[in-house]
């Protein structure tokens with residue numbers, strides 16, 4: 165394709181905003197695809213992996229920690245019991261020396277991948293509570309201004325802050341979401357990747373691809389399902405080597421591909437830590453007689469997509485087309501029709517150097533493993549359904565809802581209130597956030613659904 169034509173298409177896409185996402189599905193139609201097997205090396209050292217996740221420099225740069233020196237000490241962390249200054253910050257941030265030795269602080273994987281269950285923080289459970297509706301514009305501006313006011317141009321602190329500030333600025337206009345609960349991780353990545361040379365990952369002033377202004381976001385998935393998967397992410401697009409895929413957050417601040425290579429060397433251990441994660445056990449009473457009935461029903465109605473559980477579990481890695489599953493197609497279409505991320509990724513260090521990984525988006529969603537599903541509300545890739553009872557009974561799905569305190573043991577999931585407006589209200593009428601589709605539980609009787617719910621408590 166001629167560059168000028170490509171540019172025109174990109175510009176049209178950008179101007180048209182959501183248009184390409186609303187087009188009807190192309191004629192060629194498939195029900196599902198089984199992802200090809202994708203064996204990984206799970207044999208790293210899990211303890212070293214966790215240690216790296218909470219002390220390591222995989223984000224590359226950050227804010228000079230000296231900027232917060234007078235604040236540290238007010239809080240003392242009892243979960244990770246890290247040493248040095250990190251003893252005074254919670255599990256969501258790492259403090260580490262940047263490339264020039266200056267200590268910096270930045271968010272880590274657990275700012276999104278840890279959440280409280282049974283009154284304890286559980287590492288590996290998705291965090292649905294960070295509110296990205298605020299937008300980061302003001303924060304990014306303030307941070308840049310403060311660092312620049314405090315540290316001179318040639319100071320080591322300014323050098324360590326480096327392009328982190330630039331990326332932060334680039335990210336900020338692109339991630340204001342219009343619903344609570346959901347997380348714009350791929351938009352963060354897009355906004356950073358846009359300003360990186362794909363081959364050596366260095367900063368470039370010139371965007372490498374265009375994007376639209378509407379922010380797509382998703383529920384954060386639990387990490388204990390990774391070991392069953394042949395392809396990562398809701399649309400199964402993450403293929404090949406998982407260590408490269410797991411370190412994608414590095415684009416937020418890593419200097420170049422040399423630094424990325426050093427970080428990647430630790431991700432065999434990170435993958436081993438992820439692989440040994442077990443979901444939390446259901447903490448309330450279970451009626452095992454009813455659960456047994458539920459297991460039979462589940463194996464008849466649900467297992468062909470979600471797999472079987474117990475001593476010898478099976479999992480088909482089934483990608484179900486958006487048309488067949490009927491859940492909101494926006495997220496899957498975004499990667500096939502609009503985003504430049506997959507092309508950037510597949511031309512980049514992540515895909516072009518060993519061990520190779522790739523992003524291969526298709527218009528479908530993976531039927532996820534349901535291990536520990538009681539704890540992973542809200543449901544579907546867009547977090548639009550607050551309980552499993554509503555997942556398997558589409559008449560019972562609220563259009564506007566707000567999470568309230570407490571666990572709903574009857575419906576398995578979040579207790580909600582049905583207020584119509586307000587900042588914390590999840591609104592299913594926004595593009596990308598509808599609660600439609602997945603009607604597989606509808607033909608069942610109330611008793612049958614009850615039995616399946618009971619069985620799901622045991623997974």
Ligand code: HEC
Nearest residue numbers: 272273276347349382383384385390396397398410411413
């Ligand atoms: C800003 C929040 C955020 C940060 C930081 C983050 N993630 Fe994620 N992560 C997400 C979201 C949201 C998804 C879901 C995206 C999707 O599947 O399409 C996800 C998906 C994943 C998946 C795929 C899971 C699956 O079942 O397919 C893995 C593995 C993962 N993250 C690991 C990590 C690791 C390791 C780090 C740190 C190096 C990290 N993430 C940092 C938000 C985040």
Ligand code: HEC
Nearest residue numbers: 465466469484489491529530531543544545552555604605
């Ligand atoms: C044709 C395949 C298929 C069948 C049959 C099926 N599901 Fe699903 N299920 C999916 C897919 C695909 C998703 C993901 C949809 C999305 O995220 O948009 C899903 C999502 C779910 C979720 C939400 C998981 C989460 O963490 O968000 C639950 C719970 C679930 N299914 C339970 C069931 C039960 C119970 C049955 C049987 C009554 C069933 N499913 C039958 C394909 C299927």
